[in-house]
Amino acid sequence: MNKLHTIGFFILLCSAFAKAQLVQTSQADSLMLKSIYDYSLTESKSYEWLDYLSNNIGGRLSGSIQAQRAVEYTEKEIAKFASRTELQSVMVPKWTRGTPEFAYIQLNDFSTINVNVCALGGSIPTREAGIKAGVVEVTSLEQLAQIGRKEIEGKIVFYNRPMDPTKIQTFEAYGGCVDQRYSGAEEAGKYGAVGVIVRSMNLRLDDYPHTGSMSYGDLDVENYIPAAAISTNDAEKLHTYLSLDKNLQFFLKQDCTVWGDVESYNVIGEIKGTKYPNEVIIVGGHLDSWDLGDGSHDDGAGVVQSMQVLETLKKLDYQPLRTIRVVLFMNEENGLKGAREYAKQAKAKSENHIFALESDAGGFSPRGFSFDATEDQMKVVHSWKKLFKPYLIHYFEKGGSGADVGPLKDSGTVLAGLRPDSQRYFDFHHAANDTFDAVNKRELELGAATMTSLIYLFDQYGVVDNSMD
Template sequence: MKFIILLLSVFFILNTSAQTDADVLKTIYTTSLTNGNSYQWLDHLSNQIGGRLSGSLNAEKAVEYTKEELEKLGIDKVWLQPVMVPKWVRGAPEFAFIESGFGSTTNVNICALGGSIATPFGGIKANVVEVKSMEELEALGKENIEGKIVFFNRPMQADLIQTFDAYGGCVNQRYSGALEASTYGAVGVIVRSMNLRQDDFPHTGSMTYGDLPLSKRIPSAAISTNDANTLSGMLALDKNVKFYFSQTSKQLNDVQSYNVIGQITGSEFPNEYILVGGHLDSWDLGDGAHDDGAGVVQSMEVLRLLKESGVKPKRSIRVVLFMNEENGLRGATKYADVAKQKGENHIFSLESDSGGFTPRGFSFDCSDANFNQVLTWQELFQPYLIHYFEKGGSGADVGPLKTDTNVLAGLRPDSQRYFDYHHAATDTFDAVNKRELELGAASMASLVYLFDKYGLVK
């Protein structure tokens, strides 16, 4: 009897060791697609909690919920990392209209940009000057801008296939438009939404006043793409068109929040860390399902998929749900600072912050040697239609962890529809496809498995 048990044990060991990387990936993908948790986690995060603006009650609820769910996985350690975050509130719903003549008005859709001050009580009404760049603003000068509302109307470049490049090409007008316009005496700023689709939904996002004193700050709001086109068309016919808007947004004192962290401790190299994460905060107009609820639940799912697939990590695998990516990056900065103080060696960090759409592959910030190793794994992902392996960016939250020797990466889903939802009221749970979300989680878990097994190229 003992001999039979010994033979069975040897067979089991040989069978387990004979399991190929392709077999492990197949198990991970099958588990995610047939027995996944990511979609139900996202359902709760989106529909039971909702938008998770940094410093808000909903952000606090999200911290509690994700911590509890990670603890249910039975991983080695779960904890909260305190971080002070900004607290900005939108206030009452914004209101705006275009006035083309006495008593002739057209209501338009706007939303305050994150960090903007309120308009004066009763709102602002003024003539409008339309520009498409900071250079146009400078060329007009104070004599043509003072006392007016500046309308930044540079659209995302439609012929760029990489939509994040299109976003990057026009986001400065949102982020620093009010700062620049205020130097020329503008009384307010309206910015075309960062959106490739023509619709009626304004898209918020962060903006800055730099070091401007409070007395010189001007209110800033986004206008929907349809209404931006309307305003531009009316200005082309009549330069005396006026614009009115009212918002009650306010910046409050910083409050304490948390990064949520969970860990499976490595069996061979516990002091080498592999991180996977997304940001727990979101804007408040929708429920933050794509940005970045999807990244949060996919990152949590990585740990669950590894456990369910029987993977025993050599290195310590951490999930980090960062707080305050949208308007400050405080969580990422705090995590990196603490990791540096403790001398923690993060050899690989993977972020998901591009929506829950069909995964296409990954981008890598790393040496040529490590990228060449990654390319040898590409054929393992091809059965799952994951073909995009490129050197490039990673993600905002993992960026502070960069060293000369480690690897940072970002999941790259199909981005063509991402900016239809980004920072808008349309970013809701119903916009996320269950299968696409689960494919992304499996792709992330598979890449983490390979980096854990093979480590870095020295």
């Protein structure tokens, strides 16, 4: 610990002379980043926490017992290094999957082929005996209008537009497809469909169906129809069989339930700032997850990395100038109620959030950050790039930050999101294989170290005050 103490003291000395964002980064910053990475790769707790969240608690859908256990566990762990913890009450939707879904294709010779499906989050069930109907395959919501009610009524609509493999950033490919999942049932319901099957949001061909949130929008309740995802392999299979027998029948049975809202919590912990305690920096991920896997990448990784930021700074004896807070948001997956409540309370208390960092893109090898910030603020960020070069962190671009920090945008907070390598993310996203073994310890730790480094720099140098522009 001697070396760490010395470095911490050196940094304190240097920071005493720092004049906010105008100062040049110093040798002390390089040393601090080295300490952060070294600690993260050798003694940090993130992987152990993720093991517990994933393997001891499991999938943490909003309103579930597991979500409540995760609230209690993380608060207990955060209390070990934070000077203050808080459970922030929030009402969240509760939806349960029920017994495993069952689906098959029935050809005109009455032979059947089982396929892998799962109910989309928020969907109603089928009737107890299941539904069986002909299938209309489309590749977009717009195509429904062209086809018209006559052909759609009484049928199951099959949305089969794949993610675009030529997009280098896979989140872009996801963004170009997810309307089918989110609004597919609403649109098909308008034309009298009896159900929808959506190709899983997955770039890979495999057997896992991927769930995710959906909405009936403004549809009248009597027009609500069951919605399920089908694995990419089985989407290809269904497409092939439809080309051979357009009158085939599709059977779907699911018994999920939409319940009323229940109380849950955002988990908050902080280390008070020594110089500017009223300037708040937050780092967070979402504590809820889908129910099929154990939510290790989405977003167990972001949760433990955010906790790790504070634990690392504490263990390195770093005394932050500003207040650094970890926020574990509840209900990102199907409502964003936790994020909205947090922003509402921050506003009500007139808290000055200068910077908010989110990790919700998986526990993969980190590449950098995307920012929701002004050009002047980006200039400051770019002046820090050289500090990250030894750690192969290169991506510092304007772009989306994250769903949970989004509601703070109105307050003028600089927002950012960790950007790990995205190539494998949708192999696991919202599926049964999003499990602990899919996360690499070093990659998780490198992400946490990269986040800690950025939080440290914002703590040292603050943000460009836009009111001065």
